[in-house]
Amino acid sequence: MKRELAGGRVLFLGSFPKEVPVLGMPEVAVAGRSNVGKSSCLNRLVGVRQAARVSSTPGRTQAINLFQVQERYILADLPGYGFARVPEAVQQGWQALVEGYLAGDRDLRLVLLLIDPRREAGGMDAELLWSLREARLPVLVVATKLDKLSRQKGRSALARLARDYHLSRGELMGFSALKGDGLDELKKAIDARVKARK
């Protein structure tokens, strides 16, 4: 199932609908609502257009997809939550998969929690943030699709996010997969975590 991408810089390790293997390498997870832009963000991070499948139909990714980046760390594309048309059983399956993943004995260095800054704070974003904090996992909230907002609206949306979710400076970042805004900063934040000694 493994597949080399970008001339071997990135290795697709597989799609795991149940048990996600622990591979003894630092890991960074990408989490967030369905359609928030997780796969697009991951593709930008690895520099491969279609490494993770981007879809305009929410709720497509129902497994955890693992990518190994330059022999350095693993990026995990988590399935999105909060898609209303998903049956209850599928939603519960999501919860079990993600909870199992987060509770696993893995070297999880950072969870990127992608949030659309145009939405009201609360719901499953707030719940996930709460459980990540409770589990003492380092979180970076990434406000996505910033290109959809004017510069000024973007700034105030970020300020509102910081306030509503009680985020410190280093816990929030703006991002646009479309334009590439925030990409360098995001890469730096990941690198710092991957390089840090545990």
Ligand SMILES: Nc1nc2c(ncn2[C@@H]2O[C@H](COP(=O)(O)OP(=O)(O)OP(=O)(O)O)[C@@H](O)[C@H]2O)c(=O)[nH]1
């Ligand atoms: N304008 C704009 N559109 C974006 C951006 N990021 C993602 N999109 C679009 O949003 C839609 C969903 O993107 P995905 O990356 O598939 O979102 P996802 O979070 O992986 O969705 P699921 O896997 O279904 O949970 C697609 O139509 C993307 O093209 C962005 O930064 N700006």
Ligand SMILES: [Mg+2]
């Ligand atoms: Mg996706």
